[in-house]
Amino acid sequence: MSPEEVDLSTAICGVHLRNPTMLASGIVGLSGEVLARVARCGAGAVVTKSCSLKPRVGHPNPVVVDYGAGVINAVGLSNPGVEAMVAEIRDARELMGEERVPIVASVFAHSIYDFGTVARYISEAEPDLIEANISCPNVEEEFGQLFSSTPYVAAQVTRRVKSSTNIPVIVKLSPNVPNIAEVAKAVVAAGADAISAVNTAGPGMLLDVESARPVLTNRVGGLSGPAIRPLAVRCVYDIANAVSVPVIGIGGQSDGRDVAEMISVGAVAVGVGTAVYRRGMEVFRHMTTELAELMARLGIDSIERLRGRGLPAGAPGRPGSDA
Amino acid sequence: MIPQMSRITRVLFENRSVATFELDACVDAEPGQFLMVWLPGEGEKPISIMDPDPLTITVARVGPFSTALHQRQVGDAVGWRGPFGRPFTVDGRHLLLVAGGYGAAPLHFLARRACDAGISTTLALGARTGDDLILVDRFRAIGCTTVLATDRGDVGYQGFVTDAILPDLAQFDRVAACGPEAMLYAVARMCWDAGVPAEVSLERYMKCGFGICGQCAMGDKLVCKDGPVFDIEELRHNRDFARFTRTATGRRVSL
Numbered sequence: 001m002s003p004e005e006v007d008l009s010t011a012i013c014g015v016h017l018r019n020p021t022m023l024a025s026g027i028v029g030l031s032g033e034v035l036a037r038v039a040r041c042g043a044g045a046v047v048t049k050s051c052s053l054k055p056r057v058g059h060p061n062p063v064v065v066d067y068g069a070g071v072i073n074a075v076g077l078s079n080p081g082v083e084a085m086v087a088e089i090r091d092a093r094e095l096m097g098e099e100r101v102p103i104v105a106s107v108f109a110h111s112i113y114d115f116g117t118v119a120r121y122i123s124e125a126e127p128d129l130i131e132a133n134i135s136c137p138n139v140e141e142e143f144g145q146l147f148s149s150t151p152y153v154a155a156q157v158t159r160r161v162k163s164s165t166n167i168p169v170i171v172k173l174s175p176n177v178p179n180i181a182e183v184a185k186a187v188v189a190a191g192a193d194a195i196s197a198v199n200t201a202g203p204g205m206l207l208d209v210e211s212a213r214p215v216l217t218n219r220v221g222g223l224s225g226p227a228i229r230p231l232a233v234r235c236v237y238d239i240a241n242a243v244s245v246p247v248i249g250i251g252g253q254s255d256g257r258d259v260a261e262m263i264s265v266g267a268v269a270v271g272v273g274t275a276v277y278r279r280g281m282e283v284f285r286h287m288t289t290e291l292a293e294l295m296a297r298l299g300i301d302s303i304e305r306l307r308g309r310g311l312p313a314g315a316p317g318r319p320g321s322d323a
Numbered sequence: 324m325i326p327q328m329s330r331i332t333r334v335l336f337e338n339r340s341v342a343t344f345e346l347d348a349c350v351d352a353e354p355g356q357f358l359m360v361w362l363p364g365e366g367e368k369p370i371s372i373m374d375p376d377p378l379t380i381t382v383a384r385v386g387p388f389s390t391a392l393h394q395r396q397v398g399d400a401v402g403w404r405g406p407f408g409r410p411f412t413v414d415g416r417h418l419l420l421v422a423g424g425y426g427a428a429p430l431h432f433l434a435r436r437a438c439d440a441g442i443s444t445t446l447a448l449g450a451r452t453g454d455d456l457i458l459v460d461r462f463r464a465i466g467c468t469t470v471l472a473t474d475r476g477d478v479g480y481q482g483f484v485t486d487a488i489l490p491d492l493a494q495f496d497r498v499a500a501c502g503p504e505a506m507l508y509a510v511a512r513m514c515w516d517a518g519v520p521a522e523v524s525l526e527r528y529m530k531c532g533f534g535i536c537g538q539c540a541m542g543d544k545l546v547c548k549d550g551p552v553f554d555i556e557e558l559r560h561n562r563d564f565a566r567f568t569r570t571a572t573g574r575r576v577s578l
């Protein structure tokens with residue numbers, strides 16, 4: 001089999017992707033023009049930076065540092081607000097023209113109620129999918145716990161977002177929980193159409209030993225990149241063992257092999273973050289070429305055949321199983 | 324790469340609001356590249372490399388971070404990571420450098436490399452008043468011819484530096500510029516018209532500095548990674564050049 005014969009197309013909730021590589025949220029995707037450029041670089045779909053009802057400046061610099069094994073960030077969900085993001089999404093779609101790839105709008109809020117409002121507002125831009133980033137603190141809760149921390153709260157957010165839009169909803173989970181499968185089950189029961197996993201791990205901390213100060217002004221930040229890949233693979237494995245909705249695997253993928261690994265544990269597509277800077281925006285084209293070559297070598301001619309090979313027989317996330 | 328700490332070995336005040344800091348470090352960099360300079364507790368900002376060895380930066384006091392830096396003295400520690408970004412091209416036989424304000428800093432590094440390579444180099448420097456013309460002696464010391472312009476006319480040509488050099492543009496086979504965006508646009512326009520190859524160094528609000536966060540988007544370019552130095556041909560159809568910038572939230576606003 002030659003790489004050209006491999007069918008790389010995939011789908012999320014009926015939305016067709018020419019290949020399984022997607023831009024991850026918060027990675028270069030602030031502007032419509034850059035989103036369109038990422039599409040030109042070969043991405044199967046693009047995800048916007050997460051936006052909230054009001055603009056946010058985020059944490060003061062330093063906010064992102066590469067520590068070799070990975071990246072630590074505490075950008076603090078800075079974003080221009082949902083109104084500006086609606087305009088950026090429209091701009092992206094217009095600039096993509098004929099070469100249009102699906103656009104996923106990522107949203108977050110600090111209360112369950114606002115999650116619904118921001119989802120309704122972003123729907124005006126008619127994104128193909130909405131991704132609810134629930135790895136952010138719930139200010140209505142005494143300790144500001146993340147919405148993603150407890151299955152019950154994650155389900156409440158999901159229900160609120162689902163009742164606010166007709167666009168399919170992806171819920172993005174945090175790996176920083178004792179049992180991610182339980183959270184996945186809860187959000188699916190609450191109506192999530194798809195799941196993406198994972199957001200950054202940790203939080204972690206990095207010190208400058210001379211000044212003995214944390215390098216990030218926020219002191220702690222989320223970890224991404226190759227350092228978290230095995231963690232992300234395990235999370236997706238657990239999720240695909242528990243639910244049958246499409247899963248977007250994210251965390252540390254740098255090349256075609258890593259994409260194949262993620263799809264083998266049940267993902268229908270793969271979000272690419274840290275590698276976009278390490279290998280440049282052309283990473284999407286490189287990854288799909290590498291993936292096609294690898295699949296051809298393995299004699300696997302479609303994403304559907306690759307998917308879930310590493311899952312136990314009968315796992316809900318394995319094609320053909322009707323859990 | 325995580326920030327490293329270096330000590331200040333020398334501080335030179337160029338005028339009442341600009342100071343040059345020499346550090347006990349050297350950096351393997353190309354002219355036009357920049358560093359993210361970190362003062363623990365005060366923040367981190369993009370600053371151009373004025374000289375790589377010893378590592379030297381020239382900073383204008385414009386707000387909280389630069390004011391804090393100006394209060395640092397010899398022996399104090401300054402953190403930095405980098406170099407980042409795409410550098411200037413060192414090429415041609417007659418190079419014209421056009422600088423406004425602290426834009427002279429990265430062009431000083433370029434001038435040094437160009438003069439070392441035997442390229443005849445002219446610096447055209449513009450500022451509000453004679454006191455705002457910085458680093459002039461350093462450029463002369465490395466062998467540059469200088470053309471000066473001030474708004475007030477107290478030193479050199481009275482008016483825009485771009486108007487001062489326009490009549491002589493044909494003598495140059497390459498132009499490099501750094502300064503306020505309106506000046507860079509004027510440089511780009513005259514070089515587009517005259518067909519002279521030119522590069523300009525741009526600024527946008529930066530967070531990561533290495534192409535991951537998207538904050539510094541200018542059109543479809545990321546200034547920290549695709550730039551800060553751009554060939555003017557890449558900017559011909561850029562919707563943001565000299566028109567729009569982005570605030571710290573990422574909102575696109577008119578310049």
Ligand SMILES: Cc1cc2nc3c(=O)[nH]c(=O)nc-3n(C[C@H](O)[C@H](O)[C@H](O)COP(=O)(O)OP(=O)(O)OC[C@H]3O[C@@H](n4cnc5c(N)ncnc54)[C@H](O)[C@@H]3O)c2cc1C
Pocket residue numbers: 061357367368369370371372380381382383384385386387388389390425428429525526527528529530551
């Ligand atoms: C590639 C690049 C190279 C630069 N080189 C130099 C240099 O060699 N010398 C020099 O004096 N200045 C340089 N600057 C500008 C310098 O980063 C800002 O002047 C400095 O950050 C001001 O911080 P502040 O707290 O003192 O002032 P603020 O009051 O915070 O800001 C004053 C001005 O600086 C801009 N600014 C603030 N924060 C940032 C940021 N994170 N990224 C970009 N711009 C910012 C603001 O938009 C505003 O216009 C450079 C900027 C860039 C993008």
Ligand SMILES: Cc1cc2nc3c(=O)[nH]c(=O)nc-3n(C[C@H](O)[C@H](O)[C@H](O)COP(=O)(O)O)c2cc1C
Pocket residue numbers: 024025026027049050064071073075077106133172198199200223224225226228250251252253271272273274275535536
């Ligand atoms: C600088 C930076 C900003 C991010 N911003 C967001 C964000 O706004 N929303 C979100 O859901 N995830 C955000 N993430 C997480 C990524 O989307 C992704 O889940 C994570 O980085 C793991 O993937 P990677 O290892 O491929 O980078 C961000 C990550 C980084 C490094």
Ligand code: FES
Pocket residue numbers: 028528529530531532533534535536537538539540545546547548
């Ligand atoms: S500052 Fe983050 S991409 Fe340029």
